[in-house]
Amino acid sequence: MASLSPSLKKNVLRHESLLLLVLLLEFAFLCLYARNFGTPDNLSNVVRHSAEIGLLALAMMPVILTGGIDLSVGSLMGLCAVLFGVLTHDYHLATLPAAAVTLAAGLFAGGFNAFLITALRLPPLIVTLGTYSLFRGLAEAITQGTKTYRAFDPAFLSLGETRWFGVPLQAWILTAAAASFYLLVHRSTFGRSFRAIGFSPEGARYAGLSVQSRTALPYLLTGLVAALAALLFTARLRQARADAGTGYELCAITAVVLGGTSIFGGVGTLPGTLAGIAAIAVLTNGIGRVPAVFKAGIGGELASLLTGALLLVALAGPELARVLSTRSAKISPSPKTL
Amino acid sequence: MRQPLLRLSQITKSFGAVRALKGVSFELHPGEVHALLGENGAGKSTLIKVITGAHQPDGGTLEIGGTTVSNLTPTRARKLGIACIYQQPALFPDLSVSENIGLRLEGGAFFAKVHWKQRRKNADALLARIGAALDPETPVRSLSMPEQQLVEIACALGSGAKTVIMDEPTASLTQVEQELLFGVVRDLRASGAGVVYISHRLEEIFALADRVTVLRDGQSISTRAVRSELGAMELTEEELISLMVGREVASIYPHRGGSPGETVLELENVCCAAGGIANISLAVRAGEILGLAGLVGAGRTELARVLFGITPADSGTIRLLGRNVQVRSPQQAVSLGIGYVPEDRRRHGVILPMPIAENMSMAVHPKLFPGKWLRFEAERALGLRFIEELGIKAYGPEAPGGSLSGGNQQKVSLARWLATEPRLLILDDPTQGVDVGAKSEIHRIIRDLAAKGLAVLMISSDLPEVLGMSDRIAVMRGGRLVETFEGSTATAQRVMSAALRPS
Ligand SMILES: Nc1ncnc2c1ncn2[C@@H]1O[C@H](COP(=O)(O)OP(=O)(O)OP(=O)(O)O)[C@@H](O)[C@H]1O
Ligand SMILES: [Mg+2]
Numbered sequence: 001m002a003s004l005s006p007s008l009k010k011n012v013l014r015h016e017s018l019l020l021l022v023l024l025l026e027f028a029f030l031c032l033y034a035r036n037f038g039t040p041d042n043l044s045n046v047v048r049h050s051a052e053i054g055l056l057a058l059a060m061m062p063v064i065l066t067g068g069i070d071l072s073v074g075s076l077m078g079l080c081a082v083l084f085g086v087l088t089h090d091y092h093l094a095t096l097p098a099a100a101v102t103l104a105a106g107l108f109a110g111g112f113n114a115f116l117i118t119a120l121r122l123p124p125l126i127v128t129l130g131t132y133s134l135f136r137g138l139a140e141a142i143t144q145g146t147k148t149y150r151a152f153d154p155a156f157l158s159l160g161e162t163r164w165f166g167v168p169l170q171a172w173i174l175t176a177a178a179a180s181f182y183l184l185v186h187r188s189t190f191g192r193s194f195r196a197i198g199f200s201p202e203g204a205r206y207a208g209l210s211v212q213s214r215t216a217l218p219y220l221l222t223g224l225v226a227a228l229a230a231l232l233f234t235a236r237l238r239q240a241r242a243d244a245g246t247g248y249e250l251c252a253i254t255a256v257v258l259g260g261t262s263i264f265g266g267v268g269t270l271p272g273t274l275a276g277i278a279a280i281a282v283l284t285n286g287i288g289r290v291p292a293v294f295k296a297g298i299g300g301e302l303a304s305l306l307t308g309a310l311l312l313v314a315l316a317g318p319e320l321a322r323v324l325s326t327r328s329a330k331i332s333p334s335p336k337t338l
Numbered sequence: 339m340r341q342p343l344l345r346l347s348q349i350t351k352s353f354g355a356v357r358a359l360k361g362v363s364f365e366l367h368p369g370e371v372h373a374l375l376g377e378n379g380a381g382k383s384t385l386i387k388v389i390t391g392a393h394q395p396d397g398g399t400l401e402i403g404g405t406t407v408s409n410l411t412p413t414r415a416r417k418l419g420i421a422c423i424y425q426q427p428a429l430f431p432d433l434s435v436s437e438n439i440g441l442r443l444e445g446g447a448f449f450a451k452v453h454w455k456q457r458r459k460n461a462d463a464l465l466a467r468i469g470a471a472l473d474p475e476t477p478v479r480s481l482s483m484p485e486q487q488l489v490e491i492a493c494a495l496g497s498g499a500k501t502v503i504m505d506e507p508t509a510s511l512t513q514v515e516q517e518l519l520f521g522v523v524r525d526l527r528a529s530g531a532g533v534v535y536i537s538h539r540l541e542e543i544f545a546l547a548d549r550v551t552v553l554r555d556g557q558s559i560s561t562r563a564v565r566s567e568l569g570a571m572e573l574t575e576e577e578l579i580s581l582m583v584g585r586e587v588a589s590i591y592p593h594r595g596g597s598p599g600e601t602v603l604e605l606e607n608v609c610c611a612a613g614g615i616a617n618i619s620l621a622v623r624a625g626e627i628l629g630l631a632g633l634v635g636a637g638r639t640e641l642a643r644v645l646f647g648i649t650p651a652d653s654g655t656i657r658l659l660g661r662n663v664q665v666r667s668p669q670q671a672v673s674l675g676i677g678y679v680p681e682d683r684r685r686h687g688v689i690l691p692m693p694i695a696e697n698m699s700m701a702v703h704p705k706l707f708p709g710k711w712l713r714f715e716a717e718r719a720l721g722l723r724f725i726e727e728l729g730i731k732a733y734g735p736e737a738p739g740g741s742l743s744g745g746n747q748q749k750v751s752l753a754r755w756l757a758t759e760p761r762l763l764i765l766d767d768p769t770q771g772v773d774v775g776a777k778s779e780i781h782r783i784i785r786d787l788a789a790k791g792l793a794v795l796m797i798s799s800d801l802p803e804v805l806g807m808s809d810r811i812a813v814m815r816g817g818r819l820v821e822t823f824e825g826s827t828a829t830a831q832r833v834m835s836a837a838l839r840p841s
Pocket of ligand 1 (some may be wrong): 355357358376377378379380381383384385425548721731732740741742743744745746771773
């Protein structure tokens with residue numbers, strides 16, 4: 001596995017390298033000006049706090065690569081957190097079996113999305129918009145909108161603080177997930193099919209690819225990963241509530257798109273998604289520590305404002321440059337690949 | 339001497355490091371049909387796009403009606419009286435035929451009122467003039483390739499342009515529609531318009547063109563008159579070919595095979611309401627090429643789609659190597675050893691943004707990547723093998739399909755299915771848009787594969803190809819199989835009359 005895959009090589013030269021540059025600048029700026037930003041302790045925190053969104057973004061990437069979208073992941077996190085609470089509190093299940101059931105439930109919920117999308121051929125946006133409300137509604141119905149589960153096994157709660165070799169557990173999990181998704185997307189025939197389907201579902205069908213099963217897989221994975229994120233979230237906050245993961249789906253999608261994956265499908269790389277996750281995580285953490293002179297009096301909302309601006313610049317920039325430089329040629333080979 | 343409609347001199351155009359045009363000069367006079375000829379990738383379509391403003395040339399001058407123009411845009415070209423039928427129909431799939439025609443032809447004022455009745459009548463009249471039996475209200479999405487091409491022709495005709503450009507308009511048309519098109523071209527010429535006509539079918543060039551310009555590797559090699567003042571032929575087919583490729587090419591079909599082997603495919607009363615075909619019974623044996631002839635809309639492509647599981651059969655039996663099978667999806671068809679080179683290469687044959695090696699390996703994932711892990715070296719080797727074998731003009735296996743010329747895309751689509759080493763290969767116009775040299779090479783490859791035991795079902799809109807290649811010829815009309823001929827006894831007349839006879 002020495003060489004990069006050809007499609008990866010080409011993309012790395014474009015959007016992703018630009019993003020990496022932005023990320024480095026951002027990092028350097030924050031190290032210089034933000035209070036205690038560059039300390040090992042704070043960097044651990046950056047990872048701990050962004051682990052859930054990071055995991056969701058990693059799982060979201062293949063979905064978007066197929067030209068789909070999954071808006072239900074944040075709500076599913078809430079539902080899974082509550083389910084885990086119910087299982088441990090009301091049914092007195094031990095942590096491990098409860099976690100296993102929660103993961104299975106996540107997988108099942110993902111399967112529900114996948115069924116509606118592939119078997120009934122409904123548009124992913126509509127289906128997951130529906131389950132976005134459905135899953136959150138279920139979570140709220142179970143807790144009557146108020147109940148919070150707090151009495152968890154101390155061993156489970158300590159997961160939120162655990163470090164291996166001085167590195168938080170979340171970092172290990174993120175790394176393992178990133179490696180797995182990298183292999184799936186860039187090294188396996190699954191990833192190749194995702195890409196083909198993203199470019200042209202009809203074309204993929206005529207090539208004899210199993211379009212239905214390959215479209216379904218990413219939704220199963222987002223379901224599973226949402227359940228995993230719910231467990232991590234519960235351990236970190238030491239409580240499970242129905243509103244866990246609210247708005248996380250949009251953060252995850254932002255990270256993926258910022259990382260260069262085309263919302264139309266077909267184009268994108270996993271390292272790009274990682275850079276997108278990092279850019280948002282660093283920004284969110286660092287902005288709070290920047291002295292007031294840099295904030296132009298905006299304060300708390302600055303992080304989301306900057307994330308939005310970053311997204312628009314990152315997307316519009318290359319497009320604008322392309323339109324201006326080659327107004328005619330639609331697909332011209334990049335000279336670097338020759 | 340009248341002012342030429344178009345004068346191009348020393349036009350150059352590069353895409354990245356690919357030099358598509360290296361200096362092309364070309365003139366079009368009013369009242370002439372000027373053919374543009376060249377191998378796949380010679381630069382014909384690129385030249386056309388320069389004339390229509392779709393591409394900006396890097397160098398050279400372009401004169402339209404005697405004035406030099408620069409920074410041409412498609413809108414301006416249209417205003418200057420240039421209409422074009424692109425190699426790939428560029429219609430709006432979700433709009434109806436009449437809406438598409440209306441959009442092309444009616445002025446684009448912002449709040450212009452749409453006269454629906456007028457628009458419909460107009461579309462009706464244009465379609466009738468080219469003899470296309472199409473309902474103007476059908477959405478373009480549901481039209482086949484050749485039908486879309488007819489709509490394109492109607493648009494070009496209705497534009498009243500002084501310069502009409504046709505890039506392989508007949509690539510998927512059969513004889514009858516082709517004759518209708520010829521009528522249109524002759525009318526245009528008689529009315530004083532100039533026509534630029536691109537085709538790989540040399541007989542069309544002899545039938546239509548007054549002059550021909552040959553392109554080779556992005557350069558104009560020579561411009562010749564096809565006929566003298568008195569109407570005598572000035573050029574031979576051999577001369578044209580050698581101008582085009584710079585060498586001799588045998589344009590004869592390979593010898594027919596010996597005796598065919600076991601029956602590979604057998605159909606009994608196969609019906610498919612969605613595809614509009616009924617009661618098809620036929621058999622194809624190993625080593626045999628069965629040609630499928632018929633007009634546009636006769637149900638040939640629909641039959642292929644049934645066999646490949648895209649629109650599964652409603653009733654009847656399909657037997658493959660003696661076993662009854664149900665083909666419910668293309669995936670299943672592939673695992674049964676069926677390959678299908680589709681009619682519409684841009685939508686179904688090639689995924690344009692993907693590298694050509696990835697396109698070629700797409701139907702052999704289980705064979706090439708047994709553990710589901712990609713093997714980039716093996717894939718690259720596959721790409722290189724077919725680039726070599728089919729003479730594909732591309733800068734490498736990593737070139738995206740969309741950067742290839744039309745004929746070369748067709749070869750990629752073919753390569754994908756040759757790579758599967760199928761038992762039954764269904765070819766739907768396998769050589770559409772492919773130049774003469776590559777065409778005979780593809781014919782030889784198909785014949786060789788048949789000799790090794792492949793069963794081939796070949797649909798072709800090119801009658802000489804059907805006659806030259808097939809061991810037997812089945813003729814379809816109105817969704818039914820009407821007659822079968824032995825290849826050696828079939829003639830163009832007999833096949834055509836079977837395809838045309840009113841039922
Ligand atoms: N958008 C593009 N990007 C990169 N290369 C291109 C592009 N369009 C065309 N080319 C290259 O330019 C050359 C000429 O292509 P063109 O489409 O003009 O050929 P053609 O003569 O029309 O061939 P055909 O008979 O197969 O249609 C080819 O080598 C092709 O690969
Ligand atoms: Mg062309």
